[in-house]
Amino acid sequence: MQMGQWLARVREERPLVHNITNLVVTNVAANTLLALGASPVMAHAHEEVADMVAIARALALNLGTLDPYVVTSMDLASEAANRRGVPVVLDPVGAGATPYRTRAAMRLLETRNIQVLRGNQGEIGVITGAGGEVAGVDAKAAGTGLADAMMRFARDGGLVVAATGERDLVTDGEVVYELENGHPWEAAITGSGCSLTAVIGAFVAVSDGTKGGLLEATVAAITCFNVAAEMAAEGASGPGSFQVRLLDALHAITPGDVDARARIRKG
Template sequence: MELREKISANLSSVKEKSPLIHHITNYVTVNDCANIVLAIGGSPVMADDLEEVAEMVGFASALVLNIGTLNSRTIESMLVAGRRAKELGVPVILDPVGVGATKLRTDTAEKLIKELKPEVIRGNMSEIKVLAGQNVAIKGVDSLADEQGSSIIARTLATELHCVIAITGKTDVVSDGRQVCLLDNGHRILADVTGTGCMTSSLVATFCGVTNDYFTASVAGIISMGLAGEMAQSSMHHGDGIGTFRARLFDSIYNLSPEILAQEGKIRYE
């Protein structure tokens, strides 16, 4: 089956099965992540208490770990939930928000990767470069790195970590170490709305919840956000701003069909 057919079939499966996606994520974007999962057809749960995370993973189809607003309590919850996920074969999707900005973030991301071996790591160029051992400039949790060499970095790191690496930016890059896919959907206004990266990780996780082809799931999740960004922006009128765009982004995800996903996705191979 060709890649476009696979991502189309994956969206149909999401809408049919409504996979439960367990999040231990950051409190800045938690509501948006929950709503984006609902909009695409999944079912979110945002449980992070140490007393219930392992049990909750037992009901889940995928686990998102997002380090955007770290604290010692959630770090331990991530490790407990992640270990249980590995025991059960539940895919772990890591979003290393702001890794490299502080020692805590970097040490935590490295520990999660070493102990849990996530199936997918989704980040911006700065974050992925940090994980690849490169020195980059970071402003808060925002990326200041350019995209030069992104395909090589994605392939190399995916091979090293035995996972899918997904880099989101002007051109998105997804690699499982064997193949590299470049995705050109999206609009620059996506960067003006807090949480679109976190939401993309949640979309990737939702697709990972219905297939064990995590490369295809990552492509599907990223294209979904890119297409929704295009659709939302094209529907805006004079005087509309990022508030309108944000609302229409959810509407566009909600109305995304398998046919649109397959036909409008801008996919090329490196």
């Protein structure tokens, strides 16, 4: 798989990604998309989410700071996205930590057409039935048989499922890819996973919308982000400087960097 071509496509097309994300990382996620070459909009008002989706090329939903107003915003926006054929990426932040979060994630998956589900391995384990432990919004443990459970869930639901961790797993229900790029400091800063979800939105926005295209776009997005993290860590002295350098690396990374450094294994 040639991943660099996806980065080139994002920069050429500069897709508008509509984000309904959490209050902690709104600025971080927006800056991540700008650094990479995409265009962000952060809108959650009930009165405009359907109109915003109409002009966007992807919708990224993040359950990080959940309340009833935001749940309704996501419901309205995803309904409009489904009507217009706009791909939807769902990040079920904290699923498994409280029943409220788990129910909110499952309701979206059951009532809306979600193209990509991306969470940490604990969250994805809870949702797919493999089991998992989540403390707050962080994964503590993933259940055994996670890859098999992800494959079943993806196949039954007709979507792509990605579980990120020390090694990332991505599947469309037919094949599983293991992605080995990344750096431990990604887990030491706020918003790395949430920003990654926004990046996946940018990549799926320039896909052809087929399941194979969505799978490759998701693999490419995660690989690009994690290669940039590796590049950022090379000159950083700790999580603080790493966070700043990550934006610089996302801006500077080239398709050649992605292809040269990608470590992708077909499971």
